[in-house]
Amino acid sequence: MSNNSKLNTKNSAIRTEEMVLNMGPQHPSTHGVLRLELVLEGEIVVKVIPHIGYLHRCFEKHCEAMTYPQIVPYTDRMDYLASMGNEFGYAIAMEKMLGIQVPERVEYIRVIMAELQRIASHLVALGTYGADIGAFTPFLFCFRDRETILHLFEITCGARLLYNYIWVGGLSHDIHPDFIRKTKDFIKEFRPNLKEVDNLLSHNRIFIDRTANVGILPIETAINYGVSGPNLRGSGFKWDIRKDDPYSVYHKFDYEIPVGKGTYGTVGDSWDRYYVRILEMEESLKIIEQAIDQIPEGDVTSAIPKRIKPNAGQVYARVENPRGELGYFIISDGSTSPYRVKVRAPSFVSMQVLNELCKGYMVADVVTILGSIDIVLGEIDR
Amino acid sequence: MMYDFLVDLTGSPILSGIVMSLLPLFTFILPFALFAVYLERKVSAHMQDRLGPMRTGWHGWKQTIADILKLIQKEDIVAKDNDKLLFNLAPIIVFAGSYAAFAAIPFASIFIGTEIDLGMFYIVAVTGLVVAGILMAGWASNNKYSLLGSMRSVAQIVSYEIPTMLVMLSVVMLSGTMSLHTLSEMQTGNILNWYILGGPGLSLSKFILIPFMFIGFLIIYISTLAEVNRTPFDIPEAESELVSGYHTEYSGMKFAMFFLSEYANMFAVSAIVVALFLGGYQSPIGYFGNLIGAEWLVPFEQFGWFTVKGVFFVFVQMWLRWTLPRLRVDQLMTVSWKYLIPIAFVNLLIIGLISIL
């Protein structure tokens, strides 16, 4: 009896240890060179420690050695999947500093390009997300549609991915004569394709089982970390810089801001973030249709200054990139090169939430959550 | 029967035994594996609006041959800390497990590996060797990812054997035999005699059985999908999560063995489903050979029908792979234990009741 009581008082748990698993810089599912150190207990994640810096190219320091027009190709290369958005932000910041008013035609074309770029970027995000989850076919359907958009960009400025198109004070070229007709064809063709990808993936039971109730981001956590863009809207909070702090001519269009509603699980899970992106593509199509009908005539290169030499001062401007709020903070000291350029990258902020989101889920879910946050390493590391 | 034919021809049972065991390998598995890899690439390409292999031969039909030649030439890498014996043994066991199942599969009425009475039991037992092989591969790779992959695979295969066997049991109850050859013989005549439509003969119980047979067919198809690690159950070899799971560390010919054994296994399980439910090698409309009086033509036709049905189900497996996303490990277990097994069990009980009546 005394033996039995001795046995009973001992804690008979088996000794377990936490395992550290490295999802290294080279991995098919981390979107870019990102090293994730996962501290696991069995299959459950206890902590996620991201290590970045594998793609650091000294963008901000490099800007201090170049003149203002020369910085535009470099802003392309930060978030290489949404280059028009990056250039747009830079142009708006510089125009605010110099006090230039660009012609209306330039504004409309910039908005059309930015929205087309939003669709292209979301197509990549959704395609790769499906591929991570295991559905390989929507990946190719999304890329096939993206090819049409890249062709539209190619006939306008000559490049498919890194455009150098939106300059300070205007644009480098006027749109091609065929552009409007081809864009209208694209919109007509894209709407049913979007519906098809929706049918194939979004409401598929297996996809819902993988993504619903996984990686729930509550609104307070999101706002505390500073998350913006589709990640914040997926949690149910309606915040979009195009409506809440409008720039360019966005106030002239009629469109909705989709938010996550927790259709298949809780509000703020990965399915909501994914579905917000699909709805955003539809809204972008609406904006493009309205903008194409309303483009005024004008000269796109008339307001480009010959030499950019702003007065000493500083400016902060922000735009709604497909991944969130992209901000440029530029300090000038009166010469032709900036004194300091600081970029507030949305993916950098979104990635910090990863640790919060992954706690308590399994290793397979880390891939799901990372894909739903949609980061681009070029932006994080700059 | 072919065995007897060969014994009469050569007079030596050993020689005919060797020929009989090599025959399915060379006439069927190797050409089929080559064909299946090519089919998969073309089917996946056309489903995704692209072309697939086009350059090696007309529309790329020599692509698999080129791949095998390349794999043979590759360096055989064995890392320093790998357990050499297990590492080298694993692909052999996996291949042997999936290949040995072909001994009991009836390709035609005279062309069958062995006339074993316990056909189904033997097949299920031998495909269990694959589990041991996968565990060995994962452990000997000395790699956390591979170990994770192989353990998941073991859990998956073991849990999905149960619905398979339950459905097999229901067919055994109805027909009274475990030999696949006898099962296929019982389904002769025309399409109405196939088990999926209730079984041979014409009686009231046959018509009542049809929906339950159909459910049984679905259950066994899904569980055999899981047995061969195909999407949506391909967690063990999930490319985007575990970088190929248990066969990450293999290169060259050993990788080719894993690869080929997966396709051989795919056909083996399709063949089992076909033999159980869709009449094996029987044709739905009668034989051309019988029509024109050439009796010797009939086995070839049966072989052809069997291949066509098997390839059709392999095609459906590929179709599913390119449509569906992957299930997570715990969801995989849920599907098996909470959905498939209860339904298979209830199915078994009902079929048993009906067969007594």
Place this chain on the structure above:
Amino acid sequence: MKEYLGNIYTALYTIFVGMKITFKHMFVPSVTIQYPEVKLQLPERERNRLYVNMDDCIGCDQCSRACPVSCIDIETTKSLPGEDLGKTSNGKKKALWVTNFTIDFAKCCYCQLCVFPCPTECIYMTDVFEFSEWERDRLVYDFATLTPEERQEKRDNLAKFNAEKEAEKLKAAAAPKPDVKKDEPEVK
């Protein structure tokens, strides 16, 4: 119980919807083109390899200054006063010998910033993109049309001319100063 059956139903239904879509896509013609037998027609504004038409280049160095990666390297030599280098196609008179005009295409980022400042539109982007090389040095393209001997000759000419001018200046400074009073009357 109802949820259980509902789950099974939605699972099977959505799987069949997906399968129908992929099956339909098997018969849609594919969008792949068989490069290199079939090549895409590139648009007219395509930005690939640069080309410099040296007949029009006046050596103003604007393109080199505009380049963000400093891949254009230009060295010019002033021409002697009597030499005539000809005119460019839009009428400008050339006054500089371009002795070195190299573009390093390994560095070029194809941004097109060099095309806009050129006053004679002699540098522009073509649609050539198949120019890969085995060695990196072979990607440094030399556009100047003078042979190496000619280049050295121009530089020597300029050096000689400058030396002569320097010598003249020195001689003029060292020579005795001419009488300031030139109009000294011839008296007595």
